[in-house]
Amino acid sequence: MKRPVLLLALTLLGxxxxxxxxxxxxxQVKVVPAWVANAFTVAxxxxxxMYNEVMKTGLLPRSIQRGLQPKTDWTAGFFPGTLxxxxxxxxxxxxxxxxxxxTALMEGEQNNAFDHDIGFKMYSxxxxxxxxxxxxxxxxxIFRSAKTLTSRYSYKTGLIxxxxxxxxxxxxxxxxxxxxxxxxxxxxAYKMSGDTTLRHIAVSHADKTMKYHYRKDMSCPxxxxxxxxxxxxxxxxWNNGSDDTAHSTWSRGQSWGLYGFTMMYRETGDRKYLQxxxxxxxFLLSHPNMPEDMIPYWDYSAPERSKMRDASAAAVMASALMxxxxxxxxxKKYFEAGEKQLKSLSSPAYLAKPGTHKNFILMxxxxxxxxxxxxxxxxxxxxxxxxxxxxxxxxxxxxxELYKVI
Numbered sequence: 001m002k003r004p005v006l007l008l009a010l011t012l013l014g015x016x017x018x019x020x021x022x023x024x025x026x027x028q029v030k031v032v033p034a035w036v037a038n039a040f041t042v043a044x045x046x047x048x049x050m051y052n053e054v055m056k057t058g059l060l061p062r063s064i065q066r067g068l069q070p071k072t073d074w075t076a077g078f079f080p081g082t083l084x085x086x087x088x089x090x091x092x093x094x095x096x097x098x099x100x101x102x103t104a105l106m107e108g109e110q111n112n113a114f115d116h117d118i119g120f121k122m123y124s125x126x127x128x129x130x131x132x133x134x135x136x137x138x139x140x141x142i143f144r145s146a147k148t149l150t151s152r153y154s155y156k157t158g159l160i161x162x163x164x165x166x167x168x169x170x171x172x173x174x175x176x177x178x179x180x181x182x183x184x185x186x187x188x189a190y191k192m193s194g195d196t197t198l199r200h201i202a203v204s205h206a207d208k209t210m211k212y213h214y215r216k217d218m219s220c221p222x223x224x225x226x227x228x229x230x231x232x233x234x235x236x237x238w239n240n241g242s243d244d245t246a247h248s249t250w251s252r253g254q255s256w257g258l259y260g261f262t263m264m265y266r267e268t269g270d271r272k273y274l275q276x277x278x279x280x281x282x283f284l285l286s287h288p289n290m291p292e293d294m295i296p297y298w299d300y301s302a303p304e305r306s307k308m309r310d311a312s313a314a315a316v317m318a319s320a321l322m323x324x325x326x327x328x329x330x331x332k333k334y335f336e337a338g339e340k341q342l343k344s345l346s347s348p349a350y351l352a353k354p355g356t357h358k359n360f361i362l363m364x365x366x367x368x369x370x371x372x373x374x375x376x377x378x379x380x381x382x383x384x385x386x387x388x389x390x391x392x393x394x395x396x397x398x399x400x401e402l403y404k405v406i
Contacts, residue, residue, distance in 0.1 A: 023131055023132075023134070023403070024088060024128075024131045024132050024403065025088075025132070026087065026088055026089075026090070026091035026132070027088050027089050027091070027391060027394060027395070028091070029394050029395070029398035029400065030398060031394075031397055031398050032394060033397075035343060035346045035347075036342075036346070036390055036393070036394060038346070038351075039345075039346045039351060039386075039390060040086070040089050040090075040390070041354075042351055042352065042353075042354055042361060043082070043086060043361050043383070043387060044086060044090070044095075045354040045355070046352065046354060046357070046359045046360065046361050047079075047082060047083060047086055047359070047361070049355070049359040050079065050359040050360075051083065051098050051102065053068065053359070054068070054079065054102055054105075055101065058105060060073070060075075060076040060077075060079050060080070060102070060105065060106075060380075061075075061079050061359075061360070061380050062075045062076075062379070062380055063075075063360075063365075063367060063374045063377055063378055063379050063380065064357070064358045064360065064374075064377040064378045065367075065373070065374045065375070065377055066374065067358075071105055071106050071108065071109055071121075072109065072112065072115070074115060074117035074120060074121060075120070075121075075379075075380050075381055076105075076106060076109070076121055077106055077109075077120060077121035077122060077123070077124040077125040077126075078120070078124050078125075078380040078381045078383070078384040079102060079380050079383075079384075080099055080102035080103040080105070080106060080124070080125035080129075081124030081125050081128050081384050082361075082380070082383050082384045082387050083095060083098050083099035083102055083103075084099045084103075084125070084128040084129055084132060085128070085384070085387035085388060085391055086099075086387070087099050087132065088128075088132065088391055089387075089390075089391060089394075096132075096133075099125075099128075099129060100129070102125070103125040103126060103129050103138075106121065106122065106125050106126070107141060109121055109122060109145070110122060110141045110144040110145040110148060111144065111148055112148065113148050113149075113151045113152065116149070116152050116160060116161065116162045116163070116179060116182060117178070117182065118145050118148055118149050118182065118185065119145075119149060119181060119182025119183065119184060119185035119186070120178075120181060120182060120381075122141065122142065122145040122185060123142070123145075123182075123184055123185040123188065124384060126138045126141045126142050126145070127142060127184070127185065127188060130142060131403075139192055142185065142188060142189050142192065143189045143192055143193055143195075145185060145189075146185050146186050146188075146189030146190075146198055147189075147198075149182060149185060149186065150186070150197065150198065150201055153201045153204075153205070154173070154228065154231075156228060156229060156230070156231055157173055157208070157226050157227075157228060157231040158204040158205070158207070158208045158231055159173070159175050159204070159205050159208050159209070159226060159231070160175070160179055160182070160201070160205050161173055161174070161175065162174050162175050162176040162178070162179050162223075163176070165228075169237065170225070170235075171223070171225050171237070172225060172226065172227060172228050172234065173225060173226040173227070173228040174223050174224075174225050174226075174237070175209070175213070175223070175224050175225075175226065176222055176223050176224075176239070176253075177209070177213055177220050177221075177222060177253040177254075177256050177257050177260075178253065178256045179205065179209070180205075180206065180209060180256055180257055180259070180260025180261065180263075180264075181256055181259060181260050181263075183202040183205060183206060183260060183263070183264060184260075184263050184267070186198045186199070186201055186202040187199065187202050187263075187264075187267040187268075190202070202264070202267075203264075203268065206260070206261070206264045206273065208231075209257075209260075210261070210272070210273075210276050212224055212226075212233045213257075214257075214276075214280075217283060218279045218280050218282075218283035219247075219249040219254065219283065219300070219301070220249075220253060220254065220257055221236040221237065221238060221241070221245055221248050221250075221253075222237070222238050222239050222240045222241050222248065222250050222253050223236070223237040223238060223239055224236055224237070225237055236248075238250075238370075239368075239371075240252070240253065240368045240370075240371070241253060241298070241299045241301075241370075242299045242301055242302040242305070242370070243370060244301065244302065247301045247302075248299060248301055248302075249287075249299055249300040249301040250298070250299050251296035251297060251298060251299060251300055251310050251313035252310055252312055252313040252316065254280065254283075254284055254296075254300070254313070254317075255284075255296075255312075255313045255314075255316035255317040255320065256316060257280055258277055258280045258281055258284070258316075258317060258320045258321075258324070259316055259317075259319065259320035261273045261274075261276045261277040261280065262274075262277040262320050262323050262324045262327070263323075265277060265327060266323065266327075274327055274328065277320075277324055278324070278328055278330065281320075281321065281324060281334055281337075282330075284296075284300075284317065285333070285334075285337050287300050289301070289303050291309070293340075293344040293349070294314060294337065294340050294341045294344055295309045295310075295311055295313075295314045295341070295344050295345070295350065295364070296309065296310055296313045296314060296317075297309060297310070298310050298313075298366050298369045299369075306369055308364075308366050308369055308375065308376050309364045309366065309376070310364075310365055310366040311345060311350050311362045311363065311364045311365040311366075311379075311382050311386075312362075312365045312366070312379045312381055312382035312385070314341045314344070314345060315341075315345060315362065315381075315382050315383075315384075315385035315386040315389060316381075316385045317338070317341060318338040318339075318341035318342050318345070318385075318386075318389040319338075319385045319386075319388045319389035319392060320338075321334045321335065321337055321338030321341070322335065322338045322389055322392035322393055322396060322402075323392060323402060325338065325396070326396070326402060335396065338389065338393070339393065341389075342386075342389055342390060342393055345362060345386055346390075349363075349364075350362055350363050350364055351363070352378075357378055358378060360377075360378030360379075360380070360382075360383060361378075361382075361383040361386060361387075362378065362379075362382045362383055362386055363377075363378065364376055364377075365377060365378055365379040365382040366379075367379060
């Protein structure tokens with residue numbers, strides 16, 4: 001298969017005085033494999049039932065264990081984002097309306113500076129909504145959310161602080177690998193507004209993360225703590241994944257990094273991000289502890305402590321590999337790996353039966369094993385990135401662009 005080329009011409013990125021925005025449209029493709037069609041059928045059944053619960057309560061789904069949560073929860077934006085992806089797939093106004101109503105629940109979070117996860121929360125719902133509809137009110141909320149995120153940035157460290165200092169954990173300026181995903185909010189707001197401060201902060205955070213968060217073998221811990229006055233790295237630490245800070249390779253964290261650096265290459269055209277993403281992908285795909293079905297254990301470095309899988313790590317990784325395949329000379333390898341992960345997730349082993357699993361889509365997603373939190377169940381972000389990965393897959397096998405520049 002000829003590798004599709006992303007229409008986001010990299011020669012345009014970084015050289016326009018006012019950058020153009022991206023746009024998505026409801027999917028119009030001729031080829032939809034039966035296993036993908038079945039996955040979306042299941043997703044629609046589950047999500048319709050979940051939407052009804054959301055509208056009754058005004059709360060948003062997080063997991064089976066934690067149930068529905070208020071909009072302040074870091075996962076709150078993912079279900080509205082999933083609804084936008086179902087609108088993308090079906091083109092049906094019913095799903096658009098549902099997505100708009102669920103997204104409206106999140107509006108007040110644009111000013112929540114106490115949560116570094118504002119990118120996760122706001123871009124997944126308002127970002128996708130804007131790309132699909134061009135709604136100017138969404139555009140304003142995206143920009144306001146990005147400016148709120150910048151309040152957590154320190155020019156001394158060159159990083160966005162993930163959590164507050166913690167005496168018990170001996171954290172002065174903790175940064176988690178998850179934070180790479182939030183940079184997409186900054187980059188989208190920069191393109192909308194021309195505010196170069198937003199781009200500077202995103203690039204600075206990515207560069208420092210690339211330099212200090214990764215070991216020589218291209219694995220990374222969950223947490224890195226920094227000296228707040230000098231920006232010097234203090235230590236590796238954990239909150240998720242194995243507590244062996246010298247070797248912990250928390251699977252979802254590796255996927256967050258792969259996704260984040262692939263995205264930063266898309267947004268900047270800087271090849272150092274592409275090369276870093278390729279190295280992460282190669283490390284994961286060749287890891288001796290990657291299971292045959294390519295649904296990772298909770299931590300690559302310590303499967304002997306638990307054989308528990310994390311479908312969310314696979315979903316994030318598969319979506320990232322779909323995009324990475326469009327940029328890299330090794331694209332065929334990455335595409336085929338992501339395809340295998342999506343097929344595994346779409347099998348009866350991981351795809352919930354309609355009407356079961358508390359209306360979540362994927363089974364066997366693990367939140368935090370050592371914290372005994374959300375074990376082997378469901379996670380809203382697993383469903384979101386699974387839907388995104390399938391949409392990217394469909395676009396690529398039909399020779400479509402992932403994004404269109406307008």
